[in-house]
Amino acid sequence: MRYLLSSLLLSSTLAVAQTETWTPDIEAWNSQKPPQPDAVVFRNATVWSATDKGILDNTDVLIRRGEIAAVGPDLSAPSDALEIDGSGHHLTPGIVDNHSHAAILGGVNEASRISTADVRIRDVIDSESINIYRQLAGGVTTINLLHGSANAIGGQMATIKLRWGAPPDELVFDEARPGIKFALGENPKQSNWRPAEPRYPQTRPGVAQVIREKFQQAADYQADLDDAPTGRAARTQVPPRPNHEMDAIARILNGELDVHSHAYRADEILALMRTAESFGFRIRTIQHVLEGYKIASQMAKHGVGGSTFIDWWNFKAEATDAIGYNPAIMHQAGVLTALHSDNPELARRMNLDAAKAVRYGGVDPHEALKMITAYSADQIGAGHAIGRITEGHDADVVLWDGHPLSAFSKVQQTWVDGRRYFDRQADQRMQQAIAEERQALIARALDEGGSSSDEAQASEEATPGHQHTFNFARHLTGYRPSELDHDEYCVFHAN
Amino acid sequence: MMNTVFSMPTKRAAQQLMGAVMLILPSAAAWAQVTVLQNATVHPISAPAIEQAQVVMADGKIVDVGVDLDVPADATVIDLTGHHLYPGFVHPATQLGLTEISSVAGTVDTREMGQINAALNVEVAVNHDSELLPASIAGGILTAHIIPGGGLIQGHSAVMNLDGWSWEEMLIASQAGQHIAFPPGAVDDEDNEDLSRINSVLDQARHWHQADAAASAGNGERPPRNDQLQALGPLLAGETPLMLHANRYDVMEAALDWADTQGFDNVVLVATPDVQHIASRLADADIPVILKNVYALPMRRHDGYDASFKAPRVLAEAGVKFAIADATRGMDVANARNLPFQAGSAVAHGLDPDIAMKAVTLWPAEILGVGDQLGSLEPGKRATLFAANGHPLEPMTQITHVWIDGARYALSDVKARRLYDRYRQRHPGDESP
């Protein structure tokens, strides 16, 4: 029943899509799932494996039903395989952006309490965000949607694959480990605005202490749960009251929920690692980790990953020592190092941030590419399924028209699960179709004497029992609330 | 003075020698220190690249560019085998020097309150020791157009070197433009309050200057002193370009219509990539563009994903002269060093690479009125240039040497580099994961 937007205009998409004629749409709900050919083979590409095999010239990659089946020269493929000529092209794993807010509805922060471990990004995934399509066009195939950094213990994250068109539950990528956002420093202590009612804590020692307190509470809560009777005895025993916040924090202590903590400064990163150690677990990653290079050895020893952005610095007092050489030093010291976007625009050109890891500190280009693919996937516990071009991995690959770390290159095709979700030619077809459709609809609106926007706005405002706060702006700009929220968020919180 | 170039690496040395205007001759005067950069591939921008070539510099200026040039025997010779030489990037619109840490209000001077700020001159607040300047220089941004940012009439911008012992020394061109932010509300409202306010101030300024001229000619009383109205004189006389800011294609059109009715014919449009939709009009009217942010998200949901990336190509194909800028404000100021990559990404979307280079060197210099001093490697121009180990629009490329007005800049002193050198010793690691 989908793909029926306009009986006049889109009737051609009603037909079952063929691989070569499949055309996406700028609305997710109106985008047909691209077909998954039984077999696809890329021929004679320069393959960046993101494995120990390195960069492989003149190599074929065979995909069977959504998985990478073989990598090597002159592969034999089924006769009905879709052949894609990769000569002169580079094939890389799909980019994994492990710090994103690009598809979250209704606010990226639950900024109220110092701990909001009970909130879940999973509940508010914006499958319709145009960011998904735009990031596919930049070669991104998986993004990790994180809660914001307004509180010491934020909400639970959701990792999604960019299956443009699918509803939220089908975007969720279960191979990634579940995780939760923490935050240290200026944001949780509310340094850069003046709240009418300040929230405890207002200092870094307070943030460290609040985290410790919450861990202890959760340990006690878990002990109560463990002590509660089960089976027949439970019928006559008042059970402990469920507390979803404590549930989540207890899962951290049990090692079921990974901590990904926003932090800039060396001191607080070190302190968080020590707190975790005292509760018997390890922090999974430090996000942004601007001063990671100052304590890289300690990070490597703890086993924490460093997920950083390479450029942003000096936007806060705690970011003055951020340097582009950070990934190079962390990587050299043995820290599992990745690059992330934290920004829906930057996410479209993550390959150039990897290139900057080469520029600043001379990281080997293949290693730099791993920082946005293999290592990024490893940090969210999905490295066994995505992030590398190797047998058995999901067929999430990107075909570039040149060196993938070159500014002069662009993405020609982006595949997720062996489906071609972005194709430069299909995109240009879509742009043409959209232009024509707009023309037709505008002509019709002019025929019907399009109403003044003031009236439209007034009538929405006057509608009781139905709140359309964002609709007007959304219609004007084509943006959805999550994007507006995020822009606002970036302006005020810069992370 | 033999070692001047190297003993005062971070500040301009040649400045001390320039007591008077001097002719630059192919064979430099005997008292001038001559530096020869040789064995590089030289990219003059104004002409095709020359392999195994020399650039001869003296007294802060380029003396000659070519192959097998005559050079004085005592010239300082720097061998740049395997390197490429380019004129420094000219950032066409930024607030470098006016901001340090954007979330700390005390360090930010980017946005004046009030609507009419015609008498502001930004150069007087440029902090020559800002940490952001060395970071930009390390990225090859050696000259920048510093713009004001508050209200409707925002004041005068300035073209500046990014290195110097004071803003005064850094100044290349004061009053490079008078900036007006065209009110978007005026697109479909003739009675727009903001536009009426601009018009009214301009009318008063015309009256003031008329009265002032009359007084000078002995035909009337001198009008009362008014700095703002007086400051609008160069704009009204066409001496200072009108730098007209607009963010949406229909606002740009309205802004240009308005500029026509006001009689402004020295106009530079400071515009978002949406400017591509009025490219032919700009070409016809010969109006240059400062293009803000190839790295902008498409303005509308239904705009193509590549809408911003391809804007430079569209302008180039239409015959518009343009300079590529970043977002000019906010977090992009600290990252002005990324300017060349914006041009690089435009190449990915069809812009000719040579034009992309021009759009961050020669064209901004020309649009800003300093094309006779900067933007290309030609005799007589300022010796503001850098060497790199690859194409400078590529992020993988490293910039290895920088000269500003002939003085070698010490890249190893840049803060990020200092921290890198310190901590990589501290955390050598065993091997990569």
Add this chain to the structure above:
Amino acid sequence: MEPSLTRPTRWRPSLPWSLMFLLLCPVTVVGAQDLRQPTPQTHVLADVRIVPAPGEVIDSGHVVMRDGVIQAVGSDIDIPADARIHRFERADGDAPVTVYPGLIEPHWVIDTEPTDGGSDEPPEPPAGRHPLIRPDARIAAAHWPEDRIDALRRAGFTTAVLAPSHGLLRGSGVVTNLGEGGLSGNVIDPRFGQFASFDERMGRRQFPSSLMGAVALVRQTFSDAQWQSQARAAWALNPAQPRPEWFEGLDALDSAINGGTPLVFDSEDVLDTLRILEFVQFDEARLAIVGHGHEYQRLSELERHDDVVHIVPLDFPTTPDVEDENDRNVSLAALRHWHRAPDNPHIMHQSGLPTMLSSHGMGQPTDFLKNLAKAVERGLDPDAALAMVTTEPADWLALSDRAGRIAPGMMANLLVVEGELITEEPIISDVWIDGQRFELASIEPPSVDPVGTWALTLGMGAMGDVEAQLVLTGTPTDLGGTLTVMGNESPLNDARVSDDQVTARLDSARFGGSGTITLKLTISGDSARGNGTGPFGEFTLRGQRRVAAASPQMTAAQTRSTQEAQ
């Protein structure tokens, strides 16, 4: 021999604009209040075309009503001797008068913002409970919004679900007829449903300040409710242990969890709908989702839950504002939805998902039938359309033995329509509710143009005078505007002119009140006089027009045509 009680329908001019006025005009109860004592309550609508239920037609017959209940329907039934007979004479060529079952509005939100006895602050919630969690809240007689009930009646609705407006878990609603006599005189089910939404926040600094926070709060609350009933049961069996804490009102959620009453979730958009479908995982719950008109966009996902009831608003967007054919700014999404929205009811019907239609979100239900006709034009089967506003909601409300059809034993809720009901400009001449007739009185065409800015003085008696500014915009036949009192501006919900009288209604919330303010002004040139009522009592009105009508506020369309003329 016709009994003298027979009243022919009033002659009306047949100009289209006058028909519109007839639809807008207020309903008046015929008879009754002046007589103080009961009147006979047996009526017959005689020799009318009858649509007793969707898909059924009696070309000519009678409907007999006694004491508010339908006694007989058909072509060959006897007219009781004690009945008052209503006949509707028609000129040759006029469409026949048709009697339809009264429409049922399945979701009509009324303002139940809690206030603490006149104070502006909401009352403190019970200990341990969040202010947005009010599952035990109920609709009270004081909430009855007389003028909005009147608007529903004028649109052809005779029964409605009145739903609470405030909170994440909002409490129960009522099923009620829409006659005179307030809640007590009309209520059918005083406690219906549990109404919920994810669309409320506490503001930036208090939990929840985000959508995901709201979801987390509702999730925790349902857990707490389930825990509470389990804990209380355990404690009842074994009192020799600490008594579990008691959270007041959470037990009101039990019947929504176990299906005793529907769980009605208000959805903001198509993703909210998917969120609700995923959230409500209680085996027994009877989920209904109040939608948004975008259901067509994610239909295949909705079809995975074929037992969920959808209440779909007929709130079609107005034509987008377009500058010219090359306008890049108008969004494609807005254009598409404007174009596609009228297809939504048909698509929902074809999907087989249980669907009811609602005027929810339309502000005033005036355009409900017009939009329904548009949906039919787009392919919705007319019988299905009628069912979606009669028999389907009756089934959902467990009222199919009492409402939704014209049959013996049913409540006497009827519409008398000149011609067809589902047309662009339907002419409803009578609405019958519980056997009471509400006749649509005619109003006069405007004789004055009140458009302009009026400086008014509100005489509040002992409380003194208050200055106000009334801005009327548009045209006499299509009025809008605002009222500003002491710097607070509020839009007019409804404004119209009859002869030289202007009537305007607005919500008093922006002036700190609760309820409707009604203004009545008689216009003479640039002077106005009249009176008004509101939550602060009655007041007098007098004033002058300060800015004349026909201000240069041209619409975009007018601007365009002017430009083209040049």
